[in-house]
Amino acid sequence: DSHIQYERVGADVTMKCGSMDWDAAVTWTANGTDIDESHLNGSYLILKNVDLSQSGQYSCYEGSSWHLKYQTQLRVGTPPKEPVLMCRSNNYPKGFYCSWHLPTPTYIPNYFNISVIHGTKDMVCEKDAVPKNRCHIRYLQLFSTVKYKVTLTVTNALGKNFTTLTFDEFAIVKPDPPESVVAKPVPNNPRRLEVSWQNPSSWPDPESFPLKFFLRYRPLILDQWQHVELSDGTSHTITDAYAGKEYIIQVAAKDNDIGTWSDWSVAVHATPWTEEPKHLTTEAQITETTSASTSSFMAPPTTKICDKGAVVGSGAMAVCWTAGLVVAAYSILFI
Amino acid sequence: GDSWGIFPFLCAALCNLPALPALNCSEELGAGQSIQQTYDLTRYLEHQLRTLAGTYLNYLGPPFNEPDFNPPRLARAERVPSATVDLDLWRGLTDNARLAANYRAYSRLLCYLRVLDGQVGTAELRHRLAHFCASLQGLVLSIGGVMSSLGYPLPAGPAGPPGAPPGAHAAPNDFLKKMDDFWLLKELQTWLWRSAKDFNRLKKKVPPAVVTLRLEARGF
Numbered sequence: 001d002s003h004i005q006y007e008r009v010g011a012d013v014t015m016k017c018g019s020m021d022w023d024a025a026v027t028w029t030a031n032g033t034d035i036d037e038s039h040l041n042g043s044y045l046i047l048k049n050v051d052l053s054q055s056g057q058y059s060c061y062e063g064s065s066w067h068l069k070y071q072t073q074l075r076v077g078t079p080p081k082e083p084v085l086m087c088r089s090n091n092y093p094k095g096f097y098c099s100w101h102l103p104t105p106t107y108i109p110n111y112f113n114i115s116v117i118h119g120t121k122d123m124v125c126e127k128d129a130v131p132k133n134r135c136h137i138r139y140l141q142l143f144s145t146v147k148y149k150v151t152l153t154v155t156n157a158l159g160k161n162f163t164t165l166t167f168d169e170f171a172i173v174k175p176d177p178p179e180s181v182v183a184k185p186v187p188n189n190p191r192r193l194e195v196s197w198q199n200p201s202s203w204p205d206p207e208s209f210p211l212k213f214f215l216r217y218r219p220l221i222l223d224q225w226q227h228v229e230l231s232d233g234t235s236h237t238i239t240d241a242y243a244g245k246e247y248i249i250q251v252a253a254k255d256n257d258i259g260t261w262s263d264w265s266v267a268v269h270a271t272p273w274t275e276e277p278k279h280l281t282t283e284a285q286i287t288e289t290t291s292a293s294t295s296s297f298m299a300p301p302t303t304k305i306c307d308k309g310a311v312v313g314s315g316a317m318a319v320c321w322t323a324g325l326v327v328a329a330y331s332i333l334f335i
Numbered sequence: 336g337d338s339w340g341i342f343p344f345l346c347a348a349l350c351n352l353p354a355l356p357a358l359n360c361s362e363e364l365g366a367g368q369s370i371q372q373t374y375d376l377t378r379y380l381e382h383q384l385r386t387l388a389g390t391y392l393n394y395l396g397p398p399f400n401e402p403d404f405n406p407p408r409l410a411r412a413e414r415v416p417s418a419t420v421d422l423d424l425w426r427g428l429t430d431n432a433r434l435a436a437n438y439r440a441y442s443r444l445l446c447y448l449r450v451l452d453g454q455v456g457t458a459e460l461r462h463r464l465a466h467f468c469a470s471l472q473g474l475v476l477s478i479g480g481v482m483s484s485l486g487y488p489l490p491a492g493p494a495g496p497p498g499a500p501p502g503a504h505a506a507p508n509d510f511l512k513k514m515d516d517f518w519l520l521k522e523l524q525t526w527l528w529r530s531a532k533d534f535n536r537l538k539k540k541v542p543p544a545v546v547t548l549r550l551e552a553r554g555f
Contacts, residue, residue: 093422119408142425143418143529145521147405166403170528208426208536257378257531 004073006108006157007050015045017060018070025063031056050076052107077108079159085152087165090202090262092173092209092255097136098125098165100152110156119146144169173259175211176200178234178251183270190243190272193217196235197251197265214252214261219245220269231256246271367541369484373477374534380470381527387463388520394460395513409514415447415522416440418529430540431487433533437526438478439490444523445471451516485541 007013017026022042028035039046047054060070081103089096098114114135116123125135148169153162178197186192195215199206213234216225219242230236241247250264392400416439428436445468452464479489 139422141419142422143420143525143532145417145419145518145525146408149405166405207539208532210535256535257381258528 004075006075006077008158009051009076009078010049013045013047013050013074014041015047015058015060015072015074016070017043017045020060020062020069026069027061027063027066029059029061030054047074050074052076055107075108075157077106077156077158078104080106080110080154080156080161082161083112083152083154083163085150085163085165087148087150087167087172089169089173089259090176090200091204092175092259093139093142094204095136095138096172097128097134098150098152099131099134100154101133102154106156106158108156108158110154113153113155115151115153117149117151118144123148125150139169142169170258173255175253175255175259175262176202177262177265178213178253179265181249181251181265181268183247183249183268185270185273186237187273190274191239191241193238193241193247193249193270193272194235195238195249195251195268195270198234200253200262203253210256211253212256214254215249216251216264217241217247217249219247221245241272243272244274367538369477369481370534370537370541373474373481374531374538376470376474376477377527377530377534380467380474381524381531383467383470384520384524384527387467388524390460390463391455391516391520394455394457395516399513399517404517406514406517408518409511415515415519416443416526417522418526420529430485430537431482433537434478434482434485434487435490437530437533438475438482440526441471441475441478442490444519444526445475447519448523451519481537 005013005015015028017024017028020026020043022044024043026040026043028040028045035045043060045058045060055074055076058072058074059068061067062069083100083102085098085100087096087098098116100112100114102110112133114125116125116137123137125137128134128136147166150165150167151162152164153160177200179200181195181197183193183195186194195217197213199211203209203211210232212229212231215228215230215236217238218225226240228236228238238247238249247270248267249270250267252261252264254261389400398404418440448464448468448471452461452468455461455464482489
């Protein structure tokens with residue numbers, strides 16, 4: 001007759017030898033090793049202030065016949081602490097997923113139950129096979145004013161606990177980082193680096209739900225990042241790189257209008273193009289080479305907005321708030 | 336030369352904002368540009384609404400100004416047009432239907448907001464509401480402009496909240512009235528989020544328009 005027994009860390013455990021009388025002569029073993037009689041009270045096994053190391057198989061044998069009278073698996077653990085729950089939509093507008101874990105281990109099996117309520121409706125969060133402790137929900141409706149309420153309950157043999165998250169549809173939108181970030185030097189341009197990337201593959205509809213991007217870069221030797229926000233396109237040319245220095249570059253993504261920025265992408269390294277050093281022969285030739293290549297080390301001008309196109313003479317025009325938005329865009333077209 | 340092309344565009348942009356002095360311009364505006372403008376307006380309004388809603392909910396007091404206030408939807412609140420829509424249905428909307436839904440929603444929301452404007456207590460709130468209503472009016476006109484330039488008829492708009500003059504469906508008590516206000520602001524916020532997506536979709540589908548350049552002496 002074998003079963004499992006769960007006990008709290010620090011508890012006092014009394015094990016009875018099945019149906020044997022208190023005064024019967026028995027021998028207890030823990031994982032096959034005999035237990036000293038000092039732990040016995042008659043035929044009962046007393047374990048005081050149990051710790052994790054005392055988990056194992058406990059068996060009780062009748063004194064003379066060595067018949068196995070009782071066997072149990074002792075599992076020492078703790079009741080669950082409040083679980084950590086996170087919900088996120090990285091595939092908007094398809095739906096969202098929730099994932100969870102316990103802040104500290106319990107050392108015994110735990111069962112998680114998740115419930116999602118949207119207004120008056122109960123929704124089913126489908127459990128993912130991999131990773132465990134994750135489930136996903138498909139949106140049936142979009143642009144909802146009613147919040148979602150997600151409750152996660154964790155139960156084990158020693159207790160239970162729960163946590164709740166309440167959020168708006170828009171608040172949990174956070175894309176995955178951009179993928180396939182590539183940075184390349186630009187031939188004959190010692191201060192440029194061409195960076196390109198792709199939308200995260202988990203984002204299902206970049207046409208209707210466009211992403212904007214944030215690029216950050218710095219030379220390895222400096223701590224301060226430079227930032228560029230890009231509302232369009234999946235590439236950018238850095239034009240102010242320090243010649244010859246290795247750069248570290250990362251990109252993040254965000255839905256154009258809602259939610260929060262993704263984590264930073266995997267970092268890529270790149271060094272701007274530098275001219276190949278020519279063979280040093282005579283001094284005269286070295287001087288010639290240096291003066292010839294000086295021009296290529298001049299910083300190329302950064303893209304200037306053509307001031308001609310941006311001139312707006314009238315004071316009334318300056319009031320127009322959209323002017324600022326469109327002037328830049330349109331002026332570039334008219335350069 | 337080419338750089339003069341910017342002015343008809345700026346002029347038309349100004350014409351679409353009624354709060355600003357009307358300028359005498361006769362340039363045609365491509366639908367593509369006005370969709371972009373309408374999109375920009377929704378973002379501007381969404382930003383404005385955040386401040387307005389914060390002030391207004393504080394005026395209503397608790398529990399309305401609590402961040403996790405999540406009341407059930409009461410039947411009476413469904414008079415306010417909802418942005419909520421089935422995903423596939425939303426995807427499948429024709430350009431006309433998409434624009435019309437926005438036009439109708441903001442027209443009605445504007446009416447309700449104007450009713451609100453007449454009722455609020457503090458001068459600061461009245462001022463903010465008035466400013467917001469003016470901007471919202473601009474949005475309605477902007478959407479109307481897009482529809483016209485694409486050749487769609489404007490939906491017949493009600494003069495006030497449909498069915499009854501303002502106040503006829505007045506809430507029976509103060510708390511329910513505040514609930515109505517809460518949901519009005521919530522729906523408005525959600526509509527502005529939705530519109531950003533609606534106009535993103537429209538931007539992609541309507542081909543970039545050609546702006547007619549008419550060079551007229553304006554003394555610039």
